[in-house]
Amino acid sequence: MPLTKIFGAQCRKPSGWLGWLMGPLMNWRHQPLSRWTLELMDIQPHDSVLDIGCGGGMTIKEMAGIATDGFVAGVDYSEVMVQQALKHNAAAVSAGRVAVKGGNVSNLPFEDASFDRACAVESFNYWPEPVAGLKEVRRVLKDRGLVAITTAWSKEMDNHQKYAVMAQKMHFPLYAGSEMVAMLAAAGFSKVQFRLKGGRGWLCATGVK
Numbered sequence: 001m002p003l004t005k006i007f008g009a010q011c012r013k014p015s016g017w018l019g020w021l022m023g024p025l026m027n028w029r030h031q032p033l034s035r036w037t038l039e040l041m042d043i044q045p046h047d048s049v050l051d052i053g054c055g056g057g058m059t060i061k062e063m064a065g066i067a068t069d070g071f072v073a074g075v076d077y078s079e080v081m082v083q084q085a086l087k088h089n090a091a092a093v094s095a096g097r098v099a100v101k102g103g104n105v106s107n108l109p110f111e112d113a114s115f116d117r118a119c120a121v122e123s124f125n126y127w128p129e130p131v132a133g134l135k136e137v138r139r140v141l142k143d144r145g146l147v148a149i150t151t152a153w154s155k156e157m158d159n160h161q162k163y164a165v166m167a168q169k170m171h172f173p174l175y176a177g178s179e180m181v182a183m184l185a186a187a188g189f190s191k192v193q194f195r196l197k198g199g200r201g202w203l204c205a206t207g208v209k
């Protein structure tokens with residue numbers, strides 16, 4: 001199998017021994033993107049916050065450092081990532097401030113109206129039914145809760161044609177900001193908007209329940 005395909009499959013759902021290498025790699029590589037997302041989410045100390053497709057658990061740890069009097073949950077359908085995220089947040093998990101669960105965005109393992117904020121960093125492009133996934137995220141948000149969906153690769157990149165070819169080989173689509181906000185609106189979110197980071201083409205789309 002070509003390397004791009006192997007890497008693409010591991011990004012989509014890390015597994016096996018290669019999957020164990022993905023967690024630390026993504027924790028390091030995605031931290032700036034994650035921090036930008038968290039800035040835009042305006043998390044408050046008492047908030048309940050959810051990270052969907054939490055990977056190795058770096059974003060969960062950052063969230064727990066902001067929602068110091070709240071609660072942080074992560075969910076991922078990769079068992080390897082759940083184990084790594086639990087390990088990465090072991091102290092906060094023991095203290096009951098963080099929980100990490102196995103689960104798919106199509107059927108999130110949380111009650112209705114559980115969270116003030118939710119995000120997905122570098123995960124949304126892998127969701128097979130993005131609008132259905134967003135509806136499910138909306139279900140677990142409280143009224144006026146906010147969702148932030150961030151992707152480093154988008155049609156907003158200057159050289160997006162080059163990345164589109166790679167994305168195709170890795171079997172995921174690139175979205176434009178207008179497409180992301182249209183999907184958020186179709187899922188029932190209001191106040192939908194998107195922001196771009198500098199010249200990097202980083203895209204964060206947000207909506208409010």
Ligand SMILES: C[S@@+](CC[C@H](N)C(=O)[O-])C[C@H]1O[C@@H](n2cnc3c(N)ncnc32)[C@H](O)[C@@H]1O
Nearest residue numbers: 013026030053054055076077078104105121123
């Ligand atoms: C590229 S990784 C990003 C991980 C982490 N958010 C980060 O920024 O480092 C994508 C993650 O989303 C998870 N994922 C993809 N589709 C998912 C789905 N439908 N439900 C739950 N998790 C999903 C994958 O298992 C993987 O851990």
